[in-house]
Amino acid sequence: AQKITQTQPGMFVQEKEAVTLDCTYDTSDPSYGLFWYKQPSSGEMIFLIYQGSYDQQNATEGRYSLNFQKARKSANLVISASQLGDSAMYFCAMRGLNTGGFKTIFGAGTRLFVKA
């Protein structure tokens, strides 16, 4: 069975500082993908970053980077130089090949508050 765990219900960060959002996962699939999404109050799911299980290097997208530690099954999101607009809910997700096709499952989420 697949599982995604986000242990931080809420996080505070000072504007312009970096913050790390934790995510651990469990899967028996040899091949899988890890994602981070941002969900503002409007509800839309905004894709941030993707890491494939066979990727050798950690993914980066602008101010977002993914600290992928395969042996520890962790995929933490690092947001550098936080901005007020980063305040939102953040979900870690995993996609793997299951019986019947690909499925994406989500963690419980972390609400990030950026302080001015």
Next chain:
Amino acid sequence: GAVVSQHPSWVICKSGTSVKIECRSLDFQATTMFWYRQFPKQSLMLMATSNEGSKATYEQGVEKDKFLINHASLTLSTLTVTSAHPEDSSFYICSAENRDNEQFFGPGTRLTVL
């Protein structure tokens, strides 16, 4: 980038009525679409996987007779909440998968059942 739309964006209905939510992939063909439900302050929970031209696959605990899914074309899937009750009030989000297995999310539909 690929665009997925949902209609309506919000709906209020009376208890006992049925509500249909549409999910469309606007600029690509989606052989597979997914329907999620999100209760306030909770995560997205996968309800069902919808494949074009075949019956949907429902997750455990999801009533297939209550949540009817139709994927009649490569660009449209519909979710019908039948005999809606207040406990069905939720945020429903669809996603569509292209031929490269990339997944794109719709903006969501907020359902309120009075």
